[in-house]
Amino acid sequence: MIADDDPGIVDAVEIILDFEGYQVSSTVNGATLLDMQTGFPDLLLLDIWMSGFDGRDICRELKQKKNTQGIPIIMISASRDIERSAYEAGADDFLAKPFDINELLSKIRNLLKDN
DSSP: OEEOSOHHHHHHHHHHHHHTTOOOOEESOHHHHHTOOSOOOSOEEEESEETTEEHHHHHHHHHHSTTTTTSOEEEEESOGGGHHHHHHTTOSEEEESSOOHHHHHHHHHHHHHHO
């Protein structure tokens, strides 16, 4: 699942992941992630700065809930300076925008392999 308030990034990443054979869903609303009760994604690509939401808070909350704590989360941000805070929030990995697609795919494969 992709959670980013930039439709251009969502569309581009969705197309690439779909081409690679992944089933992809997306949201531009952080509240959607916190309201999930079933149908959890195998992995979450989460933007740190989403309209009205701080992705680090969302990550922290998901990692504290028993039914979502095992979901691998890759946090993405245009700011390289906040990588440490992403890991402190519980992120499993981090990518700075703009990111290399091959690096993203490698991180996804590694995290899904671990689960």
